[in-house]
Amino acid sequence: TPDIFVFQSGFPAMVNDRLLRAARGEEVDQVPVWVMRQAGRYLPEFREVRAKHDFFTMCQTPSLSCQVTLQPLDRFPLDAAIIFSDILVIPQALGMEVEMRPGEGPVFPSPLRGPEDLSLLAPPGDACTKLKYVFDALTLTRKELKGKATLIGFSGAPWTIMAYMIEGKGSKTMSNAKGWLYKHREASHKLLKIITDATVHYLVGQVQAGAQVLQVFESHAEHLGPQLFREFALPYLKQICDQVKEQVQRLGLPDIPMIVFPKGGHYALKDVAALKYEVIGIDWTVDPTLARELVGPTKVLQGNLDPCALYSDQKSIDAAVKDMVQKFGRRRYIANLGHGMYPDMNPDHLAAFVQAVQKHSKD
Template identity: 30%
Template sequence: MGDSSLLRELRGERADTPTVWFMRQAGRSLPEYRSLREGTTMLDSCVRPDMAAEITVQPVRRHQVDAGIFFSDIVVPARIAGLGVEIKPGVGPVFDHPIRTEADVDALPPLDDVYDAALAPIREAVGLTVAELGTTPLIGFAGAPFTVASYMVEGGPSRDHLRTRALMRSQPEVWARLAAWVAELSGRFLRAQVLAGASAVQLFDSWVGALSEDMYVSSVQPHSAAALAHVADLPVPRIHFGVGAAHLLSPMLGAGATAMGVDHRLRLDQALDLLPAGTPVQGNIDPAVLFTSEEVRFAEARAVLAAGSAASGHVVNLGHGVPPDADPQVLTDLVSFLHEQGTARA
């Protein structure tokens, strides 16, 4: 597995042909996923080892991407820990009881051996997935403390995260305790996946772009670092990705990542100017081109390869996740095109 193109690129060793996988490649865009999951809730499917493994493998089988991303959700660890949370269709994750006071934090369940034992279905699912993937590496993932804690404070999705940002400023000690709890939650979740066979991890911070750099460094970075520290002693690359976070690339890397994901708002060559020399990058085809012509898509792919050509390692991805209404054949053809670009990339 160590010689796979994904791991080589994440170590800063250029492979012969472009390496590609897509965030949210497993899930709603695939008819085989919808068929398999019929009658099963999203979160229930995440804790059924056989189903989670099959869903993870489906896009690798169909698109011939160079990595699987473990099928789960950023709120799965919270549910496993005992919190009431569901994913409501058309809305997203919704918590039964928002966390907004010191008493709410006091009532959070302990994260101890009981929680580790409850991760058994996740370890089993990873084991099944790795066996099925063979020489294709699996990426484990978890939600970063700011994003998961924001869902917990807001009670569900939020456009501006005002309650969360207000809590961070008005009750910093309550925020720090909540973020530390989430860091432990996500960190143990990451470690369980790696020990079960995942070859790399990605920490998603979907909403972190809402923060200033000062607020991130003072109130979030230490907790993201605590989450990533759970796997820092293991020989796996650690990718960190945030949405709208161009101004946070350097401090996010400083949280303990070994590679940085870049969304579609910033060209990779510009991202490289902001990052320390030698930092591997991931990204960042605009998901919007999936709904354009083949000519436009392939031109975007070539532009992204060119922008990332100076990186020590470059894993091609979208600048965010696969939209649910994307045509799977478009993704398959894009992967094939990228894999044909070896000579131009070299």
């Protein structure tokens, strides 16, 4: 529609499109870099805002979300900003209650008990009207970024979201959620489909609002293994990518690069590479050379330094980054950690990481 065209073209011109170029497989002057959880508690300026507001209130207040999204970019020369939000806003939009408890993480007071509880969920098509605050945060942040970095929107992948909806909190074994896959196969597919439909609406809405790249977090891939992944994760990751791309095209918007991050899913990299995601996130357990072998020459890879390497001294960080960049190569590569920042990390060590990427990847 004309409205959307005016909207998208009304954003500031890109001054730095390094990440966008790399995601499309184009040549870059240096490897683009950002890190998962770059906005978070390791930054004193984040803790200051967080001390005054509840976590989900921050997500729901566009000015606060924008403020903390931009905080790491004021400190480090990052090539992307990832919008401050959480993957669990989808279960919330489907009608479930989620609390963020300090020291404990996310908790669902009433997780799904069995297939009969699926009837309690809101229709997936309606879910996104409740997430307008994310769209507003994206639009505001895209303007405030002034083209200096690429804006990333995101969602959780259906299996990862399903696992939280059933477990109700983090779990070492995911045995309740995996129990569904074996006991309630049909209901599991029904739930995964509901989450997929809501997620497609949500991601397309993020693009309309100004997101320039989308990342889908399959953070709990490690619990599945090749067979379960093929039945319960892969088809839904495929639907999300195919449908988002199709709908974005139908709206007359430019094609959007998509990143899939199957954390702990080394066993599934070949299958994942058959999907249309341009970029595949690699965790630190996979050697870059093996990752490239598994996904083939055309995919863009993202990752994968062990986040805990940031506990070492700055000289060791530099050496580790040099090795990582050499192994991945300068083309079709986005530098990142193999998972997110932890709250006790030293911001200066992240600075060393970013600086090392730039130093070792300039042409």
